[in-house]
Amino acid sequence: xxxxxTREQMAARAAHDIPDGAYVNLGIGIPxxxxxxxxxxxEFIYHxxxxxxxxxxxxxxxxxxxxxxxxxxxxxxxxxxxxxxxHADSFSMIRGGHIDVCVLGTMQVASNGDIANWSxxxxxxxxxxxxxxxxxxxxxxxxxxxxxxxxxxxxxLVEECSYPLTGAGVVSRIFTDLAVVDVTPDGFRLxxxxxxxxxxxxQQKTGAPILPQE
Amino acid sequence: xxNKQYPSVAKAVADIPDGAVVMIGGFGSSGSPIELIHALIDxxxxxxTVVNNNTGNGEVGLAALIGNGQVAKMICSxxxxxxxxxxxxxxxEGKVELEIVPQGTLAERIRAGGAGIPAFYxxxxxxxxLSEGKEQREFNGRPYVMEPWLKADFxxxxxxxxDPLGNLTFNKTGxxxxxLMCMAATTTIVQTKKLVDRGGIDPEHVxxxxxxxxxxxxxSEPVHEDVLIAQERRYP
Numbered sequence: 001x002x003x004x005x006t007r008e009q010m011a012a013r014a015a016h017d018i019p020d021g022a023y024v025n026l027g028i029g030i031p032x033x034x035x036x037x038x039x040x041x042x043e044f045i046y047h048x049x050x051x052x053x054x055x056x057x058x059x060x061x062x063x064x065x066x067x068x069x070x071x072x073x074x075x076x077x078x079x080x081x082x083x084x085x086x087h088a089d090s091f092s093m094i095r096g097g098h099i100d101v102c103v104l105g106t107m108q109v110a111s112n113g114d115i116a117n118w119s120x121x122x123x124x125x126x127x128x129x130x131x132x133x134x135x136x137x138x139x140x141x142x143x144x145x146x147x148x149x150x151x152x153x154x155x156x157l158v159e160e161c162s163y164p165l166t167g168a169g170v171v172s173r174i175f176t177d178l179a180v181v182d183v184t185p186d187g188f189r190l191x192x193x194x195x196x197x198x199x200x201x202x203q204q205k206t207g208a209p210i211l212p213q214e
Numbered sequence: 215x216x217n218k219q220y221p222s223v224a225k226a227v228a229d230i231p232d233g234a235v236v237m238i239g240g241f242g243s244s245g246s247p248i249e250l251i252h253a254l255i256d257x258x259x260x261x262x263t264v265v266n267n268n269t270g271n272g273e274v275g276l277a278a279l280i281g282n283g284q285v286a287k288m289i290c291s292x293x294x295x296x297x298x299x300x301x302x303x304x305x306x307e308g309k310v311e312l313e314i315v316p317q318g319t320l321a322e323r324i325r326a327g328g329a330g331i332p333a334f335y336x337x338x339x340x341x342x343x344l345s346e347g348k349e350q351r352e353f354n355g356r357p358y359v360m361e362p363w364l365k366a367d368f369x370x371x372x373x374x375x376x377d378p379l380g381n382l383t384f385n386k387t388g389x390x391x392x393x394l395m396c397m398a399a400t401t402t403i404v405q406t407k408k409l410v411d412r413g414g415i416d417p418e419h420v421x422x423x424x425x426x427x428x429x430x431x432x433x434s435e436p437v438h439e440d441v442l443i444a445q446e447r448r449y450p
Contacts, residue, residue, distance in 0.1 A: 078386070087318075
């Protein structure tokens with residue numbers, strides 16, 4: 001077995017850092033897995049941008065309502081105690097600082113907390129931003145879950161994002177397959193290494209200096 | 215006695231002119247007013263500016279309206295999805311213009327349009343290319359971007375229930391942008407699954423008050439975009 005965390009383990013590690021009672025918004029991809037790993041004794045309330053607080057797991061065939069979706073356009077359920085609301089209320093929750101934690105995937109994240117996760121900026125790319133720019137500006141804590149490097153082995157944790165920014169200086173903590181890394185005023189700082197991974201390996205695969213654990 | 219009921223979706227959209235700005239409710243397939251959109255395709259108005267979060271899926275509903283060459287410009291937050299092929303093709307061919315707006319800003323611009331607020335400041339897009347050329351101002355030491363209201367000539371909306379005064383309720387996340395769009399359009403056209411009598415909706419449960427609604431058509435068994443796509447249907 002190779003060193004490091006699986007996608008599920010990354011999601012579980014991120015869930016570990018979300019406090020009991022938090023209102024949480026999960027991005028598409030690995031962040032969605034966080035909902036499967038709520039630590040024993042805690043409750044998170046999930047918000048989805050398209051107007052639901054109290055999002056539950058995917059429905060059975062019988063439960064499915066074609067109008068009940070999450071922001072990723074997947075069918076979901078609503079838990080007892082859930083609430084529906086329109087888009088302006090939904091983004092008031094986001095922009096107004098009422099959501100505690102947002103977990104996002106990313107293309108790049110920089111040591112100053114900049115995040116680039118909406119466009120490669122390629123000339124033929126069709127820009128599609130969704131709610132990402134609202135989330136990074138408004139949610140109290142922005143967590144990122146991402147593989148430490150791209151498929152080509154390029155670092156995704158960088159000195160400066162080369163892709164167009166989603167927001168500047170907004171990310172607080174990053175969960176990768178190799179480590180948990182904080183964004184601090186002094187740059188990246190290691191919080192925890194995945195099993196079998198060395199600090200040297202993390203540093204070598206990161207595009208900016210990483211400070212050792214405090 | 216006020217009665218906003220219209221006999222058919224065709225009659226309800228018959229006066230939408232070429233070049234109109236049309237807001238269409240829905241988030242992806244949920245809450246999408248397919249029958250009204252298809253009536254607009256039959257009606258044939260062209261050169262439309264359409265406001266929706268997305269650009270439709272498959273070859274029905276909004277995607278079919280775009281595919282039929284009736285849309286000159288889309289204002290949306292997320293113009294692609296796994297099943298959207300019509301818009302990307304026409305966009306790359308330069309046949310349809312795109313204004314990309316972050317989702318929360320899109321919602322608030324529509325709300326502002328309905329609320330009589332010509333512009334507002336938001337932190338969204340600060341330090342990004344989407345704020346280039348826009349007025350910025352600091353409040354309490356933090357930069358904000360000015361965004362203008364967004365209004366429409368018409369809104370096409372799907373509701374769960376409606377009464378003859380235009381009071382509306384919605385179904386779950388099918389609500390999304392619809393209550394905002396009802397406020398922001400000069401003429402709001404609603405297709406409703408259930409048309410109830412006056413008093414049939416508890417005033418405490420009204421989501422959109424009828425003052426924001428002009429026309430109501432009962433479509434008691436609406437088709438759903440996801441079902442049409444699964445059946446590989448096309449419109450027309």
